[in-house]
Amino acid sequence: MLKPLKMTVLAAILYSSTLAAQDADPGRYPLIPYPQEITTAKGEFIIGRQTNIVAPKVFANELKQLQLLMTTYLGGPLPVAAKPGASSIVLVQDNTITGEEEYHLQITPERVTLSARTGTGIFRGIESMHQLFPVNRTPVADRLKSFYLPAADIKDHPTWEWRGMHLDVARHFFSIEYVKKYIDMLALYKMNKLHLHLSDDQGWRIEIKKYPLLTSQGAWRTFNNQDSVCMSKAKENPDMAIDTQHIVVRNGKTMYGGFYTQKQMKDIIAYAAARHIEIIPEIDMPGHMMAAIKAYPFLACSQENGWGVTFSTPICPCKEETFKFAEDVFSEIAALFPSQYIHLGADEVEKTSWANSPLCADVMKANNLKSVEELQSYFVKRMEKFFNSKGKKLIGWDEILEGGISPTAVLMYWRSWVPKAPIEAAKHGNKVIMTPGNPLYFDAVPDRNSISNVYHFEPIPKQLNAEEAKYIMGAQANLWTEWIASEKRADYMIMPRMTALAEVLWTHHQRYENYLERLASHYTLLDDMGVHYRLPDLEGFTEDNVFIDKGELAVKKPLKDLTIHYTTDGSIPTAASPELPQPMAITKTESIKLAAFSRFGNRGDIYNLRFRQVNYLAPVTEKAGQTGLNLDFYKGAFKSVTKIKADADSAMTVSNVVIPAGLGKEGKPFGAKLHGYIDVPETGIYSFYLTCDDGGILYIGGEEVVNNDGWHAPVQKSGQIALQKGVHPLLVSFVEGGGGYTLKLEYSLNGSKLMPVPDNWLKRK
Structure with missing residues (x-):
């Protein structure tokens, strides 16, 4: 086994500078998430075509991933050698490293040594190397002759085992290429779970061979009210427009939709696995099943299929035909997805049809169930037993607490307004994944506070003691796509706030100002990856602005390479609109639209500013009372x-x-x-x-x-x-x-x- 390059004690003292009291230079070491330990050093390791890679066969997949990066930057893979030479990147299997995702990265001017026990640890270290690669490449990226990595010694491991992102492909559908791009973004920031929401009222997105109507009918729809909202907003923001690649004309009708065949999904799963990301499928039952019930009406308790008091009509948990359907579906899902988990959903269930069903009255009486909440628990527990028979663990949204929860179910907490849910579950001994709507529902439109809110999120509820806290597996952010109809809009909604969550879950250190400095380098890296992220907020104004005699608009640019363009005629600013002077004099009441643009033309938020000339408002004469x-x-x-x-x-x-x-x-x-x-x-x-x-x-x-x-x-x-x-x-x-x-x-x-x-x-x- 190859051993990491060692240095003499004197050389180490002269060479390195361990940062104990302060953070590493964020410009030189822009790592997100921040490593658990980093010792910085002078000097660089130069990577060029003369550099070779040494790797044992056990890391063949990770070698392939590293070579893909080298091809991106240098135009081709590096030579592979049996032993280190004058300039080598050495991958080492080190069985003394205990963590599944733990790695040790040593960069000196002579060599890069990346050690881990597992391929997962090696891959996490490769992504740290990736973040140290150069940015600021041209839009048509010229291949580099060489580039350097700054010298450092990094020992790193994650804090939480579940570091997830969610993607809802049911409300609006996303291409295979985009799902892979999404996986690449997760991999770059050391996220390890992708929760795919594959079915809902608005569409069924995965092929089930035993029930072909689920996709031939259930994967397609005429435009609904969510589509119309997106179309309306697209007039002001083209990124809200529905992707035309998912629109077809059938029998004279315009239809929207799409689905993944099982063969296509196997390809996506393999792509994720190569990047050490586990895909967790969600087929939402018993609610959110309108697409399935329209295709197979026998699933409902009655002929009614639509919207109840609050949510859509669910499938009927009081028919054996329903359980046969569910078991058939999940048999195919279990065989397709290697993940140890299947997400049942089990949230937002409209139980009116159950309460009115004679069949359900009989089932409740036979099983001594006192409420429709207990009937839902009956369905969930029965499905969990079936999942277990397939070697799978059940995950459900926190509504599975209602009516009683089994000791082995995993609870995904989302309802911020029910703070007791994760506490009760953890105290009951159930594993919990934290994904509270505020701040981890990334379908909420971001503002200037969003990144800070995510970065300061604490996964462990304060009411849990140290032993109970062990039941918190980690957290994930969710991207529900009712009003996210394009890939550009999806990018905008998750980036860059996903980077904040990545640091919370991997490092769990609070170094927010340093994180923001490191993040500045990542915008260019995301540009290079073709990610249409949300540009940082512009500052120096409010939406409604006032001045006395004369005013000025002096915009503070958060990134040096941004250009700011504006209009005064109500039209949407483009990169061809006039560039905003700095500062711009304001002498009259007027309205201005402005937007920032990145070097690749990525447009930021459109700011609608109003300027009004006013006088100072005089105070009142009445006396105020006590403080408050x-x-x-x-x-x-x-x-x-x-x-x-x-x-x-x-x-x-x-x-x-x-x-x-x-x-x-x-x-x-x-x-x-x-x-x-x-x-x-x-x-x-x-x-x-x-x-x-x-x-x-x-x-x-x-x-x-x-x-x-x-x-x-x-x-x-x-x-x-x-x-x-x-x-x-x-x-x-x-x-x-x-x-x-x-x-x-x-x-x-x-x-x-x-x-x-x-x-x-x-x-x-």
């Missing part, structure tokens, strides 16, 4: 703050613009009005940033400052107001649609850094 705000609480579902009913159901006081924990029933909608005064310490232009889930509006002095109304996922909106020093009336109206709420108010003064509004600025009436 009054909060009026309103029971009910209000889709806009303008619809909140007249009379409050209760009232209380709060210290700031916050909704107290536990206010209202868990997961239920409500409205709230927080009112009082804001006492600003100096005259100036104040920018306010209101983050809401669901909706809210900020009023100061009776003027609307920030409108973030409507039911939506957490998003930040902003606006400005010119205030004289003193006391001004303040009102924040807020509505929660059910499912977990967020409310936060921040400010800046005359362009200063964003800060929370201080408690002592707020006064009660």
Whole structure:
């Protein structure tokens, strides 16, 4: 067995610089996720056509992956040698390394030595090398004659075993090529699980040979209401347009859809396996089955097949024909997917048809089931036994707790508004995968807070002790695609916030500012990979801007190679639009649209800016009360703050613009009005940033400052107001649609850094 290159003690002292108290230079070592241990050093290892690779046969797959990288950068593979030469990359099987994904990467000017016990560890180390390769290549990448790796000694392993991403191919379908690109993105950042959501009401995406109608009929649809939303939004944002490659005309009808044959899926599985990523299939039952029931109506309890009170009609758990169908389907799924896991779904089940079914009444009586929730548990437990007979473990969304959960089921926690679910499961001894909607549902439109929210996510609930915490397997982010109809839009929604989750789950160190510096290099790497990521936020303005005599628009560019283009006629900015001057003088009330563009033409968010000339708002003369705000609480579902009913159901006081924990029933909608005064310490232009889930509006002095109304996922909106020093009336109206709420108010003064509004600025009436 080849041994890693060793250095004398003196040489090591002269050569290396171990960073114990500070992080490695983020420009020289832009590694995401950050390694557990890194010792930096002077010098570089030069990789050129004269470099050879030494690898044992056990790492044949990893050698192939490394050669693919070398071909990308150098135009061809490197020679393979039996032993190291003057310039060598050496892969070493080291059985003293215990972790499945653990590796040791040593880079010196003479040699690169990558050691691990397993191919998985070697591959994780190769991806660390990949991130140290050069970026800033030209759009038509010229092959390099050589490039270098900075010297370092890296010892690395993951913190959590489950580091996952999810892709919903049921709502909108994605090509085989894109699924492989998705896998490449996961591999680059050391993610190891891909959860494929293969069926739903809107489409069935995997061939089941025993039930061909599932794909011949269930994989295709005429355009639905989700498609129409995407088409409408595509008028402003072309990335929202439906991919035409998945549109066909059949019998005079325009149909949307697609599916993977089992042969195609085997190819995808093999592609992922070569990159040490496990694909977990999800066939969602008993709910979310409209596509299947339309093809095979016998699956429902009655002839009704559509939408119930809240969700779609489920399959009937009270017919043996249903279980035969489910077992037939999952027999093919189990044979196709090597993963030890199958995801049953079992969420959002409309149980009305069960409650009205005489068949279900008989089954419930025969099995001593007291509720339809217990009937769902009966279905899940029976399916779990079948999964176990196939050597598989069942995963279900956290609704599988309702009605009782088996000791061996794996729970995937998503309902942020039910925080007790993962705690109960872990205390019960069930394994738990954390994927709370806030912040890990990546279908929520990102804003300037999204990366920070993901980076500061803590997978282990505080209520668990050290022993119970062992049941937390890790976490994943989910990409539901109801309103993600193109591959470009999917890229935008997951990148770069997936990089933040990767660091949380691999390293679990909090070094956010250093991470942001490292991330700056990754935008160019993602450009090289053809990823249409979300560009970093532009700063220096709000959506609604005010000025007194004259103003200026001075945009702070987060990346040096961005260009910013603008229009004033209401049209969408393109790379051919005028480039924004720095700064741009504002002398009149007007509207400006602007967007940033990367060097490859990747367009960032479109900012719709309004500029208004105003006078300073004078303070009121009435005397404010004690520190804090009054909060009026309103029971009910209000889709806009303008619809909140007249009379409050209760009232209380709060210290700031916050909704107290536990206010209202868990997961239920409500409205709230927080009112009082804001006492600003100096005259100036104040920018306010209101983050809401669901909706809210900020009023100061009776003027609307920030409108973030409507039911939506957490998003930040902003606006400005010119205030004289003193006391001004303040009102924040807020509505929660059910499912977990967020409310936060921040400010800046005359362009200063964003800060929370201080408690002592707020006064009660």
